[in-house]
Each structure stands twice: as C-alpha cells, then as structure tokens.
Amino acid sequence: MKFWRKPLDSDQIELPHGRVHIIINRCKGCGFCIKYCPCQVLEFAEEFNRKGYHPPIAVKPEACVNCGLCEVMCPEFAIWVTEDGNRGQSDGDEEVTNESGR
Amino acid sequence: MKHTNSQADRQIADGKHHPLEPYLRMDRIPHIWCSTCGLGTCLNSFLTAVRNSAIPRENIAVVSGIGCTGRTAGYVNLDSFHTTHGRAIPFATGLKLANPELTVVVISGDGDLVAIGGNHFIHAARRNMDINIICVNNFNYAMTGGQFGPTTPETARTTTAPYGSFEHPFNLPFLADSCGATYVARWTALHVRHLTASIGEALERRGFSFIEVISPCPTVYARRNRLGTGLDLLQFYHDNSVIKNGIDTRECDIRFQEQLIIGKFVDEEKTTFHDTMTGYLKDAVGEKYVPYVGPMEMPGNGD
C-alpha cells in the first residue's frame, strides 16, 4: 500500500488482508471490480470463460486489503473476499473457483 | 442486542459461496441483465443492505413492476411479488396496510414508477405511506427496446426520439419531495457504499422513502447515444457527480451528460398514513374503535 504521507503510527497499524474468490464462469466480464479495486489487485484474464467473457484474475493477491468493494460492485455475484488475517505480507496464493457454471 | 441477518448466515461466508447466495434465488441465476448493466450492482447493494440490517429477512418484502428493473422481485430470496406494469406501489400499499409489521420495498424502473405508475407514486408520497421506493433510473424504457419516457434528458436520443427528446423530464427528487416524501436521496450505480448505507437507513426509518439510482443501460440507451459501455458510464458518474447533501431538490435537474447532483436531500419526520389514520379514527369514533394491528392479531389467526 502506498501512502502520500507516511502516518506517524504506521508501524503499529496492521493492514487488513483479504483473500479474493472468483467464480469464473459466473462473470460477465464487465470490469467493474478490476477498474475500481483501490489496490489494483485484479486484471482481465487472457482466457475466456464458458460464457465467452474475460473474467478477472488476481494478479496481486497480496495487495488486497479486504475492503469488499469488488464484492458489492459485482453485478453477477461472481467475486467476493474473505478475511485473511492482518498482516503486511501475504503468502500470495489466490483462490479461484472454477466450477459451478451458473 | 439485535443481530443482523449476516450474523445468522455466517456459516456460508467461505471460499465456495458468495455471501449473498442465501438472499438470491440461485436457481434463477444468472440473471437476464446485460454485461455492464448497472442493475446487478443495484441488486447487490440492496441485498448487502438487507444482510447488514437488523430487520429479520422474513419481515422484508420486495415488490417490483415490469421492466428490466422489474425482474428484481424474481431474483431475491425474500417474500416478493412481480406486479403488472406500473402497479408496484398500489400492491405494496395493500401489503403494508394488511400487514403493518412488514418492511415493504418497491424496486422498479423509472418508466414503471413515474410514467405508467406516476399517479400511484404521487399519492403514496402524499399519504406518507410507510414504504420504501428504490427507483432505478436508466433514462428510458429499456426492456421494450429503449423508448423515451418522462426521465429521458432533453436532447438524448432513443429509439422513439431519433433526433433527441424535446420533452422536459421530471426531476425525480423534486417530484418526491414536493408530494410529501420524508426521505429523498439520489446515488449512482458507482456509489455503492453510499447507496447501501442509504438503503439501510431507509429500511430502518418509518415513512415514504425514495431513493433514485442513476444506472447505466449500455444496450439500448447508451448505444443510441454513443456513450460506450456501462463501465464508461460509471467513469462518467465518477468524473461528473457532486455530492450535495441537503440541497434544495429544485436544483437537482438532470441535463444530458452534464453534472449529476447526488446525495441525501430530505430526511424528516412526519406521521405515517397508518399512524394518522389510527390516531384520527380513535378520536373520531371513540371507545368503539378497534385499531387494526395485523393479520396475526385477528381472531382465529395465528393459532
């Protein structure tokens, strides 16, 4: 996370961390989550999903701050986050659910 | 302490199921709405507000009319009714009068609520009927192919206004306000945080609430006007919306692709239809008056 000015207590504050979940075949490729994620976690995937859209993939899963904006913006209920502890660093493994065609 | 609906659903907040799945009729998903349409986002905001609310979901009922927005009633896993075109408000009024315990929410389109249903709209607001209206304004009759209606901005093109609409459109917050609505707000499909909070606030309070949501219809409205996709329109809202809470609703007109004034404009207390009626009749009829409380309290019911 980048700050314009480093907060004085930044060493005491732990950033929340989220884990992104995407049901690839439910997505209609609108890009809302990708464009408005404040931490640029997501990008369009190269591949098409079963509906013929490019779903998002988490290219920087470690940067997710669990803000939940993608979750509430998604018109298809295809992306959401769960809490993944408070830490500056992540193990970087993103969870993508490929099954469930709906 | 009151529990929210989400506390009851905690078990499914996992990696396999979207947390709103219990609030959706999953057998009807995917919905029919086009890619980059704002309607799914509006539904998401509404269901998020329901999930965060302390009002038990069994007590929330959704009523829609006809149109793309009108499909909403068919997707929510709540008590819901998909009425005929324009008649969502009278149905909701009947529901509320018959069961005053219910929190009744009307989710419908601009055409449904203020064109064919305009008369019902003004009278429900005038009576301060205790119902909540969420009007998704996409500036046209989307479902039937994009005709112009009472919300189409002047000069905007539609299938039935190929040279641009020349009618004066409604300023919906002003209409609701001047008819007596006690809560009036306008957000866009981009302002999901404000929208969710506003819906939550409207659900909690009593009286006629009106929330207008400006939302992209890429397939018919935006295409006729060469405005791009829904994603482009969200960016337009981002660059051109100004939040002016409490502003005089007369100043909220919408002009084609100009600055959008959004915010919470009205939030005031006034006795509701039900309270006024009960109070008045108690005085007028005296001892003999038996106020109607709800179906469970009627003799022979609920046992």
Ligand SMILES: Cc1ncc(C[n+]2csc(CCOP(=O)(O)OP(=O)(O)O)c2C)c(N)n1
């Ligand atoms: C009595 C009646 N008249 C006309 C129609 C045709 N009709 C269906 S939807 C619609 C307009 C819907 O517009 P709006 O409420 O703005 O919903 P949107 O599709 O834009 O979300 C009309 C005129 C109808 N179904 N019933």
Ligand code: SF4
């Ligand atoms: S929760 Fe917030 S930070 Fe994480 S991916 Fe979604 S929008 Fe980005």
Ligand code: SF4
């Ligand atoms: S917001 Fe939802 S539908 Fe749109 S691209 Fe992201 S996951 Fe897909």
Ligand code: SF4
């Ligand atoms: S026609 Fe317009 S309003 Fe209807 S689903 Fe498609 S984009 Fe949405």
Ligand SMILES: [Mg+2]
């Ligand atoms: Mg419409």
